[in-house]
Amino acid sequence: MPGAEKHLRVTFLVAPAYLWLALTVFLPLAVMLFFSFLTAVPVGGREATLTLQHYVSFFTKKIYWYNALRSLELAAYVTLACVVLGYPVAVILTRMITGRAREAIFLMIILPFWTNALVRTFSWTMVLRGPFDIIFTYPAIVIGLVHAYLPYAVLTIYVSLQAIDERLIEAARALGASKRQAFMRVMLPLSLPGVLAGVFLIFIPVTGSFMEPRILGGKDAIMLGPIIESQFTATFNWPLGAALSFMMLAIILLMLALGYPLLQRHMER
Amino acid sequence: MRFLGLTYLGAILAFLYLPIAIMMLMAFNQSPLYELPFTFDLVWFKALAGNERLLTAGWNSVWIALVSSAIATSIGTVAALGLARNEFTGKRFLQLMLFPPITIPWLIIGTAMLIFFFWTGVGRGLHAILLGHVALSLPYVIVVVGARLATHGPELEEAAASLGARPAQAFFRVTVPLLAPGIVAAGMFAFAVSFDQFIISYFLAAPGTSTLPVEIFTAIRKGFTPEINAISSIVIIISMSLVLVVSRFYRFGGER
Amino acid sequence: MKMTINRRSALAMLGSAPLLGAMPRLARAAGEIKVLNWQGYGTDEKWATEAFEKATGIKVVHDYFNSEQEMLTKLRTSPGAYDVVLINNIYVMDAAKEGLIQPLDTAKLSNFGDLAPALRDSDRFVQDGKHYASAWVWGLTSFAYNFEKITDKIDTIEALWNPAYAGKVGMRDDAMEAIQFGALATGQDINNPADMAKIKDKLMALKPQLKTFWSSEDEWNKLFAAGDYLVAVYWSGSASRSRKAMKLPVQFVVPKEGAIGWFDGLAVAANAPNPDGALAFINYMIDPSFYIPWDTNVGAPASANLKAMAGLPEDALNRAVLGDAEVVKRVQWMAPVTDQQRQAQQELWDEVKTSFAQ
Numbered sequence: 001m002p003g004a005e006k007h008l009r010v011t012f013l014v015a016p017a018y019l020w021l022a023l024t025v026f027l028p029l030a031v032m033l034f035f036s037f038l039t040a041v042p043v044g045g046r047e048a049t050l051t052l053q054h055y056v057s058f059f060t061k062k063i064y065w066y067n068a069l070r071s072l073e074l075a076a077y078v079t080l081a082c083v084v085l086g087y088p089v090a091v092i093l094t095r096m097i098t099g100r101a102r103e104a105i106f107l108m109i110i111l112p113f114w115t116n117a118l119v120r121t122f123s124w125t126m127v128l129r130g131p132f133d134i135i136f137t138y139p140a141i142v143i144g145l146v147h148a149y150l151p152y153a154v155l156t157i158y159v160s161l162q163a164i165d166e167r168l169i170e171a172a173r174a175l176g177a178s179k180r181q182a183f184m185r186v187m188l189p190l191s192l193p194g195v196l197a198g199v200f201l202i203f204i205p206v207t208g209s210f211m212e213p214r215i216l217g218g219k220d221a222i223m224l225g226p227i228i229e230s231q232f233t234a235t236f237n238w239p240l241g242a243a244l245s246f247m248m249l250a251i252i253l254l255m256l257a258l259g260y261p262l263l264q265r266h267m268e269r
Numbered sequence: 270m271r272f273l274g275l276t277y278l279g280a281i282l283a284f285l286y287l288p289i290a291i292m293m294l295m296a297f298n299q300s301p302l303y304e305l306p307f308t309f310d311l312v313w314f315k316a317l318a319g320n321e322r323l324l325t326a327g328w329n330s331v332w333i334a335l336v337s338s339a340i341a342t343s344i345g346t347v348a349a350l351g352l353a354r355n356e357f358t359g360k361r362f363l364q365l366m367l368f369p370p371i372t373i374p375w376l377i378i379g380t381a382m383l384i385f386f387f388w389t390g391v392g393r394g395l396h397a398i399l400l401g402h403v404a405l406s407l408p409y410v411i412v413v414v415g416a417r418l419a420t421h422g423p424e425l426e427e428a429a430a431s432l433g434a435r436p437a438q439a440f441f442r443v444t445v446p447l448l449a450p451g452i453v454a455a456g457m458f459a460f461a462v463s464f465d466q467f468i469i470s471y472f473l474a475a476p477g478t479s480t481l482p483v484e485i486f487t488a489i490r491k492g493f494t495p496e497i498n499a500i501s502s503i504v505i506i507i508s509m510s511l512v513l514v515v516s517r518f519y520r521f522g523g524e525r
Numbered sequence: 526m527k528m529t530i531n532r533r534s535a536l537a538m539l540g541s542a543p544l545l546g547a548m549p550r551l552a553r554a555a556g557e558i559k560v561l562n563w564q565g566y567g568t569d570e571k572w573a574t575e576a577f578e579k580a581t582g583i584k585v586v587h588d589y590f591n592s593e594q595e596m597l598t599k600l601r602t603s604p605g606a607y608d609v610v611l612i613n614n615i616y617v618m619d620a621a622k623e624g625l626i627q628p629l630d631t632a633k634l635s636n637f638g639d640l641a642p643a644l645r646d647s648d649r650f651v652q653d654g655k656h657y658a659s660a661w662v663w664g665l666t667s668f669a670y671n672f673e674k675i676t677d678k679i680d681t682i683e684a685l686w687n688p689a690y691a692g693k694v695g696m697r698d699d700a701m702e703a704i705q706f707g708a709l710a711t712g713q714d715i716n717n718p719a720d721m722a723k724i725k726d727k728l729m730a731l732k733p734q735l736k737t738f739w740s741s742e743d744e745w746n747k748l749f750a751a752g753d754y755l756v757a758v759y760w761s762g763s764a765s766r767s768r769k770a771m772k773l774p775v776q777f778v779v780p781k782e783g784a785i786g787w788f789d790g791l792a793v794a795a796n797a798p799n800p801d802g803a804l805a806f807i808n809y810m811i812d813p814s815f816y817i818p819w820d821t822n823v824g825a826p827a828s829a830n831l832k833a834m835a836g837l838p839e840d841a842l843n844r845a846v847l848g849d850a851e852v853v854k855r856v857q858w859m860a861p862v863t864d865q866q867r868q869a870q871q872e873l874w875d876e877v878k879t880s881f882a883q
Contacts, residue, residue: 006355013351014363016344017407024404025370028381040864043601044623063875070882089281092274105278107512112285113461114508115292118485119501123288126295129751136737138882147285152458156416159454163420163447190420197416201371201409208374214698218737219881227875229376233592234700235867242377249372253365380598387602476559476588476606487564487589 036242054243063227064244068251071224074213075206078145082202083195085146086153090194091187093154094161106158113151120148121215128216136218144212149205153198160194161187207248224248289505296498313499320496323484327500329395330464330481337402338459344403345410345459346452350444352411353418354426367408375405379472386473397473398480402466406459413458417451557584558608558802561599561794564589565742566611567662567819568791568810577809583802600625600794607794608803612658614649614788615861621657626792628655633804636811636830644788644829649861658790659807664761664826665847665856666702667784671755672776682710682782684756691733695748695757698738700874701862702785703728706758709782709857716860721873728877735881746771765842766824777842779852786856788829 035041036055042048058064089109093102112120124144128135134143164187172182210225224244231241299310317323352360370378379401386397425447429439445452467482474483481504485497562568564587574585588607590596593616600610600620612620620626631637637645637659644650644660651657670679685694685706696703705715707724718724736753739745742763748754750773759767764777791810793803809815813833819825820843827843828834837844846852862870 007357010351010355010357014348017348017411018363018366020344020400021366021370021404021407024382024400025378026366028385029369029373029378031385032377032381044619046864061872063872063879066879067875085281088274088277092278096271096274105282107509108282109285110457111505111509111512112289113457114464115289115505116467116482116485116501117465118467118482119292119497120288123292123295126291127287147288150281150285155454155458156413159413159417159451160420162450163417193416193419197412200412204368204371208372210374210376214738214740219732219735219878221738222875222878222882225374228374230700230871230875232376232380232598233594235871236594236597236864237868237871238380240868245373245377249369252372253368256368383598383602393603393606476561476586476603487591 032238032242033246035239036246038239041236041238054240055247057240058244058247064224067222067224067227068244068248070222071207071248072251074141074145074209074223075203077142078149078206079199079203081142081146082150082153083157083198086150086198087157087195089154090157090161090191093158109154110151112147117148118211118215121212124216135216136220138217138220140216140218141213141221144216145206145209148212149202152201156198156201157191157194160191160197164190204252207252208245292498293502293505295495296502298495301494313495316494316496317499317503323481323496323500326479326484327481327504329478333395333399333402333480334460334463337399337406337463338456341403341406341410341459341463342452342456345407345455346414346448348407349411349414349418353415354423367411370405370408375466375468378405379469382469383472392475393473394475395478398470401469401473402463405466405469406462409458409462410455413455414448414451417448417454421447556582556799556802557586558799558806559586559588559606560609560611560806561588561590561596561607562609562611563591567825568609568611568806570819570823573809573815573819577806581802581805583799583805585806597625604794605796605798608797608799609806610792610794611661612790612792613859614647614658614660614790615859617650617658617790617792618652618861620792621652624795626657627795627797627800628657629659629793629807630800630804631656631659633801634659634808634811636808639832640811640829641831647788650790658792659811660829661789661791661807661811662762662826662828663786663788663847665779665784665786666705666758666760667777667779668756669759669764669767669775669777670757671749671774673774674752674755679756679776679778680780682706682780684778684780685758686710686727686730686734687756688733690755692736693753693755694731694734695736695739695745695754696731697758698740698878700870701859701867702758703874703877704870705785705857705859709785712782715785715857716862721869725873725877728874729880732881742766746773749773749775760826761842761847762824762826765820765826768842769822769824777846779846779855781855783855783857786858788858789826 037050037052038048039051039053040046040048058068093106097105121144124140124147125135128140128143134140168186168190169182172186173179177185208225208228210223210229213221213223214226228241228244231237231244294307296313297309297311299308299312352363382397382401383393386392386400391397391400426439426443429443430436434442465482467480467486470480471483471486474480479487481500485501488494488497560568567573568585569587578584588599590599593613596610596612597616597620600607601623610620610626612626617626621628640660644663645656647660650660668682668685670684684690685696696706704718704721704724707727708715708718710727711718711720711723713719713724737748739748739754739757742760745754745757745759745763746767749757749767750771759775759777761777764775767773768775791807793800793807797803811828811830811833813828813830813836816825816828816830816833817836820828820837820841825843827847834844834848839845
């Protein structure tokens, strides 16, 4: 029975990872999801009743939807910058450099990954203060975030590009395609999975970021991330914080749902 | 063209390393308030040598990152394979379920884990941190390996199968070598995610023990002295050396 | 002839002196205690914990929090993990009601009688005749300025809104504090301001003034030293530390409009593994032998212990400013707020911050 055997095999393969996620992330988040429908956390004699008020307030209170848009806008800028800056790096690495040099440079790009993000961000405050003095502004936040996430883009795009068979490009050129055509119609589509992986891994965390905005943004720092955070650190309003987070998740999933069909077509070609 | 390319690469590297260079510079600067002018002094490294708390935390971070990235990379790669090579009901759902761990701010996940682990008796401590780190790295691993699998397609494996290879053979002799760069990349991601993770670690650390990012995070409150720069510099030098050593034996860059 | 006793050993000797005589019961309380506090807020001073361990055999292990909500979360989710907890007075009764802290056996605190009665027996700490926390330190939240760069004497809170200091003003990103400042500046009660709209406008007017927010004393010091702050909101104890330990030209001001007063207490967590050890530590913390070196060498808020305050040098900030009755008259003391009030404050502050970013 090939069907059942396949099912068994698939289950066997995905089970460990998803079981782990279920027990350590999904279940706790399910509890948070439940909280998001309560008026208050049922602790310390507080009365908690079911309500949609937190979700509603996302739409009715400007501080929430406006800052959600700000976060999405920030994520868009950062992701775009990372992909635009990172793609050429990956191309140069795969096409122009070979052997030991390629490895060395690849590692050098990845290494900043392993410095502590906080220390890096604080170091940025020194650089941005220096001759440029754009510290505590919106551009400073973008710079800090691009710096943090650029290696992600390079890494995922590189991994994808590197899998493309040279000969496909050569063949296209041999058949008369210009360099630009070879790029647009062969390389780019084949590397799309890598680009998308990068977009996924950059856009989403940036929407929730609160460290870089707070350290680099000064009074321009307000984003949804810090607002959510203050529901946990300043007020004891976990239900609201949870509701806002799940709203962001819903928005991102919605964007994915809308964008996916477009991407499907692009990739299948 | 090549010159342009290399200049661009150089510019990007300069951008990436600018704050790191500053960070390392300040580790050798005398001023505790990060003030210039620069006076060379090893005082922070000496302070670090006596800072048991920071050193233990650093060590905890390293082994937690190693263990969690090993676990995450293995079960994540396997999961990515299951997702990529098969169509089945619920596949879309499983793919979507990778979103929450990355989308929901870590602060929420951390608080949720804290409560949940408290209720289920798991409690706080290094074991809890490990559980959390693997979970956070998994989506990254699955996505990165998945991207590699998507680019490759199953043709080579099918070709191997049609030539008579058993599934296990096809797996080890075709799939794994093809995937290798993706797996290594995923492993690096996982290591970085774990090593840098401070929010979840902060919530799940037991009183008295902690990891390096948590120490840095709490030190910011009190006194962000360049001892932090000193240990960060050491970490980066050690990572660089480790990676260079490993790359003698394994080529990350792929065949060419 | 100079004796080669370095400062550390001297402090250690000072610190351990009273303990050596005071507590015969300590033999039973040996072992370890876990303290939950802000980082760098007295209880983790190395010379103090070393002296304490030397005198009692009890090792002091610390865990820290970065916000009061976090402190409460830690208490709720880690029963039996802590012995001593620092709690701001406005949270003590809530914590007691939730069963997170236990009443103190004040008979075991030999210094208890020396605490200022107004603080010690405040209804923020006492319920049904039982003390749930020992008053420890108190201080003011006001602002400070760079007296090297600003030579005029500043005595009004309007300094924060003075266009001459545009782009050089600092504040903490804290809703409650911001609104309290707004209340002071508009002549209202900080705990129950009648006109929130007026406060909101006042705060929004800070937009051209603010350089950035600070969230820790250390960040404040760095910004001040870099010249980003000329005038900034600050705490009295921290101002003392910045001036003394960091040698920064900080002048703390209690303007004619007033300042915000707060006081902190040390409590024993419910299910504390070592309650006797906890009490011994608390007693040491309110002892002059800890407080005087702490304020003199490091810098601290004012002590609730009258004897300790009397032992300070005349020119100490805590004595000169906080000991001045005229100044204290201008202080408005922080009061507990309900969850709803806190939520309303947070929303108002988020609106103000959003207006800053537009």
